[in-house]
Amino acid sequence: MKLFHVAALAALMAATAAGAVTFDATNTASSTAGGQRFDREVGVDYAKQVLADASSFIWDAFEQPGDGGDRxxxxAVTLTVEDIDGVAFTSGDGIHLSARYVGGYNAGAGDVRTEVTGVLYHEATHVWQWGLQDYAAHPWVYEGIADFVRLRAGYVAAGWVQPGQGSSWEDSYSVTARFFDYCDGVEPGFVAELNGKLKDGYNVDYFVQITGKTVQQLWQDYKANSPKSPDMKLHVVAAILLAVAASSSSPPAAGAVTYEVNNEAASTAGGQRFDREYSAGYAKQVLAAATSFAWSIFSQPSAADRRPVDAVVLAVRDVDGIASTSGNTITLGAGYVAGVTGNDFKTQVTGVLYHEVVHVWQWGLQDYAAHSWVYEGIADFVRLRAGYPAAGWVQPGQGNSWEDSFSVTARFFDYCDSVKPGFVADLNAKLKNGYNVDYFVQITGKTVQQLWQDYKAKYGN
Known part of the structure; x- marks a missing residue:
């Protein structure tokens, strides 16, 4: 987000029908280690910009185009960095960020600036959401909405649950956020409507009023339809059976997809690390879960809708690069595996496999050489939606062109899919006949240039 603070404020002032919202940030803990790290790696000016960007994003998520009663x-929205315990809290229009949290944030979990940005998106939601008079009795609803906003903005925190995890929708804030993300997919605008209703306080009947289903029915549907995350303690056989069941209404013996993993680099450091910290059994589970997830994203409930693939194969090989896919075979570089740093090794490799599995199932790869960013962007979109964005990915709104990089394209496709639910599924289906830039108009009614301009404007760029 390479914006000056003034530009971000100008965009927000234009968005408000009457009266400008101001944004301010103060570091009262600059003499502490955490306060100094905040000044060095985040900064007051950047924080002001984030408050402005987050507010604009929240208004959009809540479908509040003007301030005439919608919001x-x-x-004014203020941030104070203080020498306090915890992470952050919000009181009224004031956000309080713990300098101790900033100082102690583990670099292995990610970039501290990105983490603080995610925290501020969450806390800014509390400034703008309705119904906080019922917070004490139903905190997971309000915190779940705040984490939903953080999720949709692309700032998933380390340690969040993956889609489908949890024994109850109230298990934790990130469980609720993932569940609300599902509800918003089933009923676009669900969170905006829920927030609007919360103006009168919380009532569990809101789920029925908005979706036609009780929260229990929605939770059951969510659990039944969510891809089984590899972080869930599923047996490999169970994951494979899920993928088989999704591929055909016939008994599993007919038309089943099989998954195979071969470590051809077992004598190398990377191959040994793969066996020790990932394993072939776990990788099979990931291939099955990623396949089921890709089918869901592509809206392919039956085998007739998909590429004719009977087996997905992963080979760990002593090759350069991260990974590649040819036909139904994914090659994972042992050198890459050996060099993965941080405390989330499994998560990083899983994200790579989700990306590569998409290449097994997506249509139109005959045009890959000429339009690689389209196909790689779809693969990174699936990885993003599955909850495995890689470290170093661009943030929403960044990039000079939608073709700048694979993660820029993924973020752009995520926007297009929110404007036109099912956009990526429709695009993938059309790619069966090769790529054509007119697909954007056919699916959304707008050219890719118009969509890109709208996307950049949404994020104040």
Whole structure:
């Protein structure tokens, strides 16, 4: 987000029908290690910009285009960095960020600036959401909405649950956020409507009023339809059976997809690390879960809709690079495996496999050489939606062109899919006949240039 603070504020002032919202940030803990790290790696000016960007994003998520009664009457949003325990909290229009948290944030979990940005998106939601008079009795609803906003903005925190995890929708804030993300997919605008209703306090009947189903029915549907995350303690056989069941209404013996993993680099450091910290059994589970997830994203409930693939194969090989896919075979570089740093090794490799599995199932790869960013962007979109964005990915709104990089394209496709639910599924189906830039108009009614301009404007760029 290479914006000056003034530009971000100008965009927000234009968005408010009457009266500008101001944004301010103060570091009262600059003498502490955490306060100094905040000044060095985040900065007050950047924080002001984030408050402005987050507010604009929240208004959009809540479908509040103007301040004429749509939004809470807030004239100013403030951030104070303080020498306090915890992570952060919000009172009224004031956000309080713990300098101790900033100082102690583990670099192995990610970039501290990105983490603080995610925290501020979450806390800014509390400034703008309705119904906090019922917070004490139903905190997971309000925190779940705040984490939903953080999720949709692309700032998933380390340690969040993956889609489908949890024994109850109230298990934790990130469980609720993932569940609300599902509900918003089933009923676009669900979170905006829920927030609007919360103005009168919380009532569990809101789920029925918005979706036609009780929260229990929605939770059961969510659990039944969510891809089984590799971080869930499923047996490999169970994951494979899920993929088989999704591929055909016939008994599993007919038309089943099989999964095979071969470590051809077992004598290398990377191959040994793969066996020790990942394993062939776990990789099979990931291939099955990723396949089921890709089918869901591509809206392919039956085998007739998909590429004719009977087996997905992973080979760990002593080759350069991260990974590649040819036909139904994924090659994972042992050198890459050996060099993965941080405390989330399994998560990083899983994200790579989700990306590569998409190449097994997506249509139109005959045009890959000429339009690689389209196909790689779809693969990174699936990885993003599955909850495995890689370290170093661009943030929403970044990039000079939608073709700048694979993660830029993925973020752009995520926007297009929110404007036109099912966009990526429709695009993938059309790619069966090769790529054509007119597909954007056919699916959304707008050219890719118009969509890109709208996307950049949404994020104040």
């Amino acid at each position: 809470k009457p807030v004239d």
